[in-house]
Amino acid sequence: MSIEKIVEQALHDGYLTPAMEAEVGRICDTASELSIEEYMALDRLMGALLTGEVVAVPRKQFINVMEELVLSEAIARVAEIEATSNRVLDVGDIAAYALNRLPPLYATTEEGANFQRERAKETLQELIGEQVNEAIARNLDRPNEGRQILGQGSDMLKQVSNLLKAYAPNYEQKNSSGNF
Known part of the structure; x- marks a missing residue:
């Protein structure tokens, strides 16, 4: 535009x-x-x-607490695997796979983020571990060879913009009631 x-x-x-x-x-x-x-x-x-x-x-300033929990778990597991084998794993790919299978935990305040962290540790820690393990297994079976990773190349913003236009063409426009 x-x-x-x-x-x-x-x-x-x-x-x-x-x-x-x-x-x-x-x-x-x-x-x-x-x-x-x-x-x-x-x-x-x-x-x-x-x-x-x-x-x-x-x-709007907000965070998805699930992202930090999944990244922490993925980094720890990947470090273990890479230390004991000659395999190199993609932490970003593993985290994205697991995050797509877990509920988001958004917060807008530090208190809200702490609440979400505690809630996740009490009720979702096992599920987080399972999803990270499944992501690692898939990453070991199907490495990223030959795929173009987001952020590489100058067309990344254009790719994301085109995806958003294709899947949410009216996102930035007001709806008929005048609300967003």
């Missing part, structure tokens, strides 16, 4: 979402030079933000 279209959307909706802001930043970072039209659009956006005509939607 172009800067002009993003600004037009923000002016129409009255909101600049984090995704819109990130896209403008990406365009500005990757362009060798912005056009007059792009500068004018950015100027319109800045003016609208300053007057309150457009409101920047803040990024």
